[in-house]
Amino acid sequence: MIAGISLYEILTITSILFFVGVYGFITRKNLISVLISIELILNASVVNFVAINKYLYPNALQGVVFSIFIIAVAAAETVLAVSIIINLYRQISSVEVKDTEIMKY
Secondary structure, eight states: OBTTBOHHHHHHHHHHHHHHHHHHHHHOOBHHHHHHHHHHHHHHHHHHHHHHHHHHOTTOOHHHHHHHHHHHHHHHHHHHHHHHHHHHHHHHSOOBTGGGGGOOO
């Protein structure tokens, strides 16, 4: 246990965080909100990696290494997604998901 917090409590919080991200990804109509929901999903997985690593193998660093890799991939994904969203906004003056369907190629 880490300072009175059990693994089940951490997994419960990260599960809630993950499903809030999934719900936001499915229901949001704004591309920025969808991107934030994806970040919530990735952050939930990062916390899971660190917590499970700390409880099962406290002297190993595999969970931390995977977490750093996920954070790096999330940063690259965010940069790419924001650049795509900016490009879409310049072309159609909207960041709504429904407006991207009418875009001409």
